[in-house]
Amino acid sequence: MVLSKKFLIGFLSLILFLALVGCKNDSASTDEKDNDGATSENDTSPFTFTYFNAGSPGKDIDSNKTKIGKIFEEQTGTNVKMEFLVGDINTKIGTMIASGQYPDVLNPDIAIDKVLEAEAFIPLNELIDEHAPNLKKLYEPYLDRMKAEDGNIYFIPFGASQGHLPNPNIDQGAFFIQRGVLKEFGYPKIKTLDQYFELIEQYQAKYPEVDGASTIGFTALTYDWRFFSTTNTPAHLAGYPNDGEVIVDMETHEAKVYGNSEYTKRWLEKLNDANTKGLFDKEAFVANYDEYLAKLTSGRVLGFFDYGWQISQAENALKEAGDEDKRYMPLPIVFDENIKDQYIEPPSFVNNRGIGITVSAKDPVRIMKFLDNMAKEENQKLIMWGIEGETFVNDNGRYIRTDEQIATTSNQEFREEFGFQQFEWYWPRGNGLFSDGNAWEPRRQPEVAQASYTDGDKEILAKYEAEVFADLFSDPDDRPWYPAWSAELEQGSPAQIYIQKKTDLQRKYFPKLVLEANFEAIWEEYLNEYNKLDVKEYEKTLTEIVKQRIEDNK
Secondary structure, eight states, X not given: OOOOHHHHHHHHHHHHHHHHHHHHHHHHHHHTBOTTSOBOTTOOSOEEEEEEEOSSOOOOEEGGGSHHHHHHHHHHSEEEEEEEOOSOHHHHHHHHHHHTOOOSEEEOGGGHHHHHHTTOBOXXXXXXXXXXXXXXXXXXXXXXXXXXXXXXXXXXXXXXXXXXXXXXXXXXXXXXXXXXXXXXXTOOOOOBHHHXXXXXXXXXXXXXXXXXXXXXXXXXXXXXXXXXXXXXXXXXXXXXXXXXXXXXXXXXXXXXXXXXXXXXXXXXXXXXXHHHTTXXXXXXXXXXXXXXXXXXXXXXXXXXXXXXXXXXXXXXXXHHHTOGGGSEEEEOOBSSTTOOOOOSOOSOOOOSOOBEEBTTOSOHHHHHHHHHHHTSHHHHHHHHTOOBTTTBEXXXXXXXXXXXXXXXXXXXXXXXXXXXXXXXXSSSOEEEBOTTXXXXXXXXXXXXXXXXXXXXXXXXXXXXXXSSGGGGSOOOOOOTTOOGGGOOOOTTSHHHHHHHHHHHHHHHHHHHHHHSXXXXXXXXXXXXXXXXXXXXXXXXXHHXXXXXXXXXXX
């Protein structure tokens, strides 16, 4: 039988097609399963994993019920059942550990050490290497610092700096002063601690009451773990950023504690003097966090030191009330005129919190691919900025928000429906600047900050010849180890025990040093007790960590 040329060509084409289909199916079956039977990065079939977030309150929700989550589901086939903390964090995490049953993904927040000790997180090294090129690129400068002593990465921290851009509105440390105080005296330029308290003293003498209640010259936040807002202050006054318990020498890179230094003595002595003059809030050492915020909101407090992120609730309430004179102005106060302030943080990487995949996870590969998809720059922009034309405008390459968009994206109900509330934090994410020069976070985009300023904001900034509040502060010096406080200290180690004993000691002595008359005698007693602690071992440990980070950054 003789076959036609056309038939032969058709027959051979069919054989080739079937062969290609077979190869494709073999390839797909190989690609879609790893050696353990878990699905791979190419699988976009419906998949759901659970995520417990102990870092913030929230409403339990399926991520695909939000706009951002729905987009991620369309991209990856993955939905996330999100559960948030209710009640005590240690009780909740302790119950998980006792039962050995965990969500697929966990952010244990301050209880992370307990989770690591329980070996509840799986190593992520191979998952990142094999399935997460975007996440690896985002965290590339910090991968070595993410490793535990055994060389494994067990969790992904919340933020990898990509260049530096300070918050225009100061979310870090500052001495805050009521704007009405500055207005009363013609908007003076004050730099030193003495000048700051002199101004408050003069104003309180003129206005001893506010709405029938006594004016509070200066208060302090001392409640629970937030006590650092009072203990950190001496380092800032001396011209250093928040490195926690230590000041790091810029030349030798030696880390030295300052809790027993002249800086701390000078700070407490000033508070003691303020108390003697009736300027200090005598309830400061017994008030809880809510009571502290309520005082700031009342308009009675003239000044305080704190970190902007801790007082945002009070700031927002004062802004909504509309009395510009009762709102606060952040100032870079230091001990002496010749000190350069360092309140604005340099680029940093904090590695003591993060999100991990647990031993209970059914498909770590699909989870890692979901995290990797989030790490793409276009999806980081989605998480932070939203959708062009809806939540921001692209003005010749610069991202801005209209007044309406600012109002909308600030609305809690909208934030929850869109997914900003669920995705902005406690997931893999960057900080700083995108590759096109726009701020990673809208709040750090100067144009967005300025668009939200009230007439009062604009007026007081003009008085100090500034466009945004960060203009009042010095640029940060380069500190590749920053922040030293993020160092992971082994539980039960001499360095960790030092921290606990030092905190207990300061809780005991700081109220006495501020509120009692015999300051010098109490200081000597405090100093004697402080120097009994294992200071040298702690300094040695922190110095080694600082120098290692410098080496890793080269």
